Amino acid sequence: MxxxxxxxxxxxxxxxxxxxxxxxxxxxxxxxxxxxxxxxxxxxxxxxxxxxxxxxxxxxxxxxxxxxxxxxxxxxxxxxxxxxxxxxxxxxxxxxxxxxxxxFEALAYGVPALTADDLVPVGAGRAVPKGPMLICGPGTGFGVAGLLTIGRRFHPITGEGGRMRLGAVNSEEARLLAHLVRELGTPVVEHALSGSGLARIHYIFSGEKLSPEAVIAAATRREADALETCRIFLRLFGRITGDLALTINARGGVFLAGGVSAALAPFFAGSEFREMFEDHPPHQPRLAAMPIHIITHATxxxxxxxxxxxxxxxxxxxxxxxx
CATH class of the missing domain: 3.30.420.40 (ATPase, nucleotide binding domain)
Structure with missing residues (x-):
């Protein structure tokens, strides 16, 4: 055998x-x-x-x-x-x-095997052959990896990006951070960008306690509070992903992984995700050229x-x- x-x-x-x-x-x-x-x-x-x-x-x-x-x-x-x-x-x-x-190291190794049927594009962009690739996204936590092409082989780089400190760039995010500080101490990315983070954002801004799955289901039914939660989440997700893409110069493409990314796929097109991803002056042109895809493959x-x-x-x- x-x-x-x-x-x-x-x-x-x-x-x-x-x-x-x-x-x-x-x-x-x-x-x-x-x-x-x-x-x-x-x-x-x-x-x-x-x-x-x-x-x-x-x-x-x-x-x-x-x-x-x-x-x-x-x-x-x-x-x-x-x-x-x-x-x-x-x-x-x-x-x-x-x-x-x-x-996320395993996920990075798997990205080259994905096909167009496993991916949903977010905006435009064109990958540079053999350019660094970024793989990140929310699930139970927030995972981050890079994938480099050196010669004819792929080499993943990993870390604990979900534990990066989380900051705010507007009053809405400042309100979110104030709640996170009171509840959890020093805020990190996955406090907001994760399944529990989605539920946390919904509670902070609507006062309603729902599971992440229930929030997404309510947004699918076009309920206003849930749609607002998804808007805030995707705006923040776009900004953090832009930070990470600049860090590794992800000209080979950005791939959004995790169950939350796949579940929110229908909401990306109408969100501020891509706008906030690119809003990193003076590097907007560099980020605008990077293609972004949501991974929808189940495994x-x-x-x-x-x-x-x-x-x-x-x-x-x-x-x-x-x-």
Whole structure:
């Protein structure tokens, strides 16, 4: 039986797991809600147990993309109280190889594999071949990555951009920041630009407590307060994305990721997102030339995990995996 690699894109709210071989193509994709599990090991155990009999002996390694830093042996999610040791995880499952990467690093690896059907453009612009690409967006938190082309290979760069300090440029944003300071202390980007941030903005400006999904559903019904919330959110999202695009000179394109970006896709065209993205004098022409796309594919991070997993699968030694 050929060796397989378990690949997992583990976010703060949900996780996507699949199997991959040397071709790098994810198969048998399964999506789980993290609230149903006590931690990483329980999630993976349940996922493997639900797969066809005989799958576990064929799995020789794993690629785990997690929403948090992956330096060193200890790995912890930024927005959920889950953690694991790479060495202990590998021993527990008997894997030959284990690769842990930041979830937006995996997403960056997956961007070149996306097609026009997986993307929704926001305004105009033309990518510069081999120019730096920016991948960012709100979900449980706010993720950021870059993708550089060096020679014939892609090289991702990652960090914790969601923890950048958040500032204000008008009275509306100043009001938002004042509330964030009282509620959370020093404001950071993901306090506002995340699923919980969308709900927080709605409460601050309307007084109504709704879930992020309920806010977007209300906006879809053209309810005024929800539309106003989305306007504020997308205006701020555009400004922060412009900041990041200037930071890495994203002439290769900007890709908006995360479940919130995809859910808000119908509202971008009528918003101030693109205007605020470009409103960074004196660099408006540079930003206006950058194409922006919303990623609407359901599991883009698994594309990138698949590329890493294919390399692991090719290097596995037959007969050494443990059951």
């Amino acid at each position: 050929p060796h397989l690699i378990l690949i997992a894109d583990i976010g703060g709210t949900s996780s996507r797991l699949a199997l991959v071989g040397t071709d790098g193509v994810p198969t048998d994709i399964r999506i789980h809600r993290n609230d149903d599990f006590a931690g990483f090991e329980a999630l993976i155990e349940a996922d493997i147990a639900a797969r066809p009999a005989g799958t576990r002996p064929a799995i020789g390694g794993a690629v785990l993309a997690v929403a948090g830093p992956v330096d060193g042996d200890a790995v912890k999610l930024t927005n959920r109280d889950w953690a694991f040791s790479k060495r202990a995880m590998r021993r527990h499952f008997g894997w030959q190889k284990l690769e842990a990467v930041n979830d 883009p991070g698994l594309f990138g995990c698949g590329q890493i997993g294919a390399r692991l699968a090719a290097g596995l030694k037959p007969g050494l995996h443990l059951v």
